[in-house]
Amino acid sequence: MSEVLAGKAAVITGGSTGIGLATARRFLAEGASVVIAGRRQTELDKAVAELGGDVLAVQADVSDADDLDHLYARVRETRGRIDILFANASILQGHSLGGITEDLVDRHLDINVKGLVLTVEKALPLITDGGAVIVTSSVDGVKGGPGRSVYAATKAAGRNLVRSWMQELSDRRIRVNAVSPGRTETPGLAALAGDLDVEEFFGHLATGMPGGRNIQPDEVAAAVTFLASDDASGINGIDLPVDGGFAQI
Incomplete structure (x- = not known):
């Protein structure tokens, strides 16, 4: 690795598994210190044991404002600042029109929209001028699809937030970008398998993928690392698909 993130302090929500964990691994290899946040302490403990290096794990649910206050208090105590914020935490529960419940809508909005807004809002006092914010969107935010309409709508909302925040934070030179994975082999996607192997x-x-293969978490992590680095200093407000071309068909 070339250590393109040397000396940077990074925070990753949803950092204990899947894309978040792969990104934490990349960030560490590129010289960053990393704080990962997640809802399940067991998964956080496993992640820390796997990652090693300069990593701190904080249990936090992004839909809970008090949890986020605790997360950023720990970041302030241990890192003093945030150079890179990867707002990655989200959920996807399978659902189809005719079977959508109020609880399902509330849960997706609480984590994927409210949680995203509060994650960035509460981090602002710690984010350095010239820092980078990356948001995990999804190709579903563009394509939609059966069985995931509410999820897709929340991801479209995240993409639109990036457009607004990029402009609002321009005076501080904070770049805000989205990354949109498609069909990535994560534990979250595996949970949708149901009774299937x-x-x-x-x-x-x-x-259904161009090239006949799914995306791996490290491929998304590589894109996030690029957007977080100074190599992407001229890139702001974009949505970077990491989907093997899936959004184009």
Whole structure:
């Protein structure tokens, strides 16, 4: 690794598994100190043991304002600032019109929209001028799709927030970008397999992908690392698809 993030202090929500964990690994390899946040302490403990290096784990639910206050208090105590914020935490629960419940809508909005807004809002006093904010959106925010309409709507909302925040933070030279994964082999996607074997489920999804394969978490992490680095100093307000071309078909 070239250590393009040397000396940077990074915070990753949803950092204990999947894309968040892969990004934490990349950030550490590139010289950053990393704070990961997640809802499940067991998963956080596993992540810390796997990652090693300059990493701190804080249990926090992004939909809970008090949890976020605790997270950023720990960041202030241990890092003093945030150079890179990767607002990655989100959920996807399968649902179809005709079976959508109020609880399902509330949960998606609480984590994917309110949680995203509060994650960035409460981090602002710690984010350095010239820092980088990256938001995890999804190709579903553009394509939509059966069985995930509410989720897709929340991801479209995240993409639009990036457009507004990029302008609002321009006086502080804080770049705000989105990354949009598509069909990425994460534990979250595996949870949608239901009664199917996970590998069989992933294989089925791959048949609908250009190139016939799904995306791996480290491929998304590589894109996030680029957006977080000074190599992307001229890139602001974009939505970077990491989907093997899925959004184009």
